[in-house]
Amino acid sequence: MATAAPLSSARAWQPRRLLATPSALGWDHGRQVAERVAALGIEVVELPSDRIKLDLPDDPRRAYAEAKNTLALVVASPAKRRLQPIAPSADWRVDLAEGCPAHCSYCYLAGSLKGPPITRVYANLPEIMEELPRHLGQGKVTSRSRARAHEGTTYEASCYTDPLALEHLTGSLSALIGYMGDWDADAQLRFTTKFADVSPLLGLRHGGRVRMRASINPPRFARFEGGTSRVADRLRALRRMADAGYKVGLTIAPIIAAGGWEVAYAGLIADAAAALNDVPDLDLTVELITHRFTPGSKAVLDSWYPGSSLEMDPAARSEKRTKFGSIKHVYDANTMKALRSFFEQEISRALPDARILYWT
C-alpha cells in the first residue's frame, strides 16, 4: 500500500495586501479572514467604502503583477450568489471566491473574468450556503445524466477560482465541506485544484458528500503552471484525501497535444495509478478536457504571459461555435480522435475502476 509521504508544496500564497470592504467586515467570516491574514503578517487595508479602487501602474506587466498580488475581501452580491448550471461538471456552480493567485499560461479565467486579475474572496458565506438547499433536486446537468444521477445534486466550487489555493487565508472551503457534512441530503460538493495543502481538510466531517479532484498534467507541461504545487504533490494530496474517505478524481486538463504527448500522458496516468494504489473503497472519477482558447482569452493571455511557449495559434486549430455563437479554437478532428482513444484505453488499462465522466 502506498504511504502518505510528507508534502513539499509550493509556498502558500502570501498576497502583498488585503483590501477589506466595510460590508465584508460586517460578517463574522469576513472578520475571521481579516484576522487570519493579519496574523500571517500581511497588510490589511480597511477601505472607506465598498468600492475597490486600484491604482495600478500603466505598464501592463507591472499592473498584472500588482493585481495578482492583491486579495480583496468583499460581499458576494445577489447576482454572484445566484447558482448557475455548469455543464459538463455539475448541476450548479457555487463560488466562494473569484480569481486565483497562480499563473497558468492557459488559465480559463482569462476568458471568463473581466478586469485586473485580483482575487476576491467572499465574506458572506451563510448567504452563499443558503442557496444550496434551494437548488436541491433541481439539477439539469449531472442529475439528468443516467450515468451520474446517483451523485445527487452536484455543486461545483472551482469554476472561478482554485479554492484550495486560498484555504490557508480564508478557511472558506473547510466551512463549505463542514456544511456538506452536516447536510444529510442527496447532494455532492465538487472542487478541483492544482494545489496540495489538504491538511486542513483531512479531519473534517464530510459525510462522503465531497469529491476533490486533482488537476494534473505531465510535469513537462507544469512549466505552464506557475505558482502551483508540483504534480507529484497534488497526487500525494489526492491520496491523503482518499485515505480520509473523500471521493476523489483526476481532472486531466488541459490536455496538450504537443510532440511526445503519448509518452508524457501515459507516464502521468501511471503516476496517478501508483499514487492511488490499494486505497480501500476507492471512488475515482476522471475528467478529460483538451486545450482550447477563444479570441478573447488568447488576447488576455498573450498580454499576461507574452513569453509563453504554449501553442495558441488559431491557424493550427479548428474553429468551433459555442451555443452562444462565439468561437473556440480546438484541436482538429483527427487529433481529438487520437487523443480520446488514447486516454480511454490508457485509463481503462491503468485505472480499471475509474469512471470517465466526460471528454471535451
Ligand code: SF4
Ligand atoms: S490554478 Fe486554475 S484558476 Fe489558477 S491560474 Fe491556474 S488555471 Fe487559472
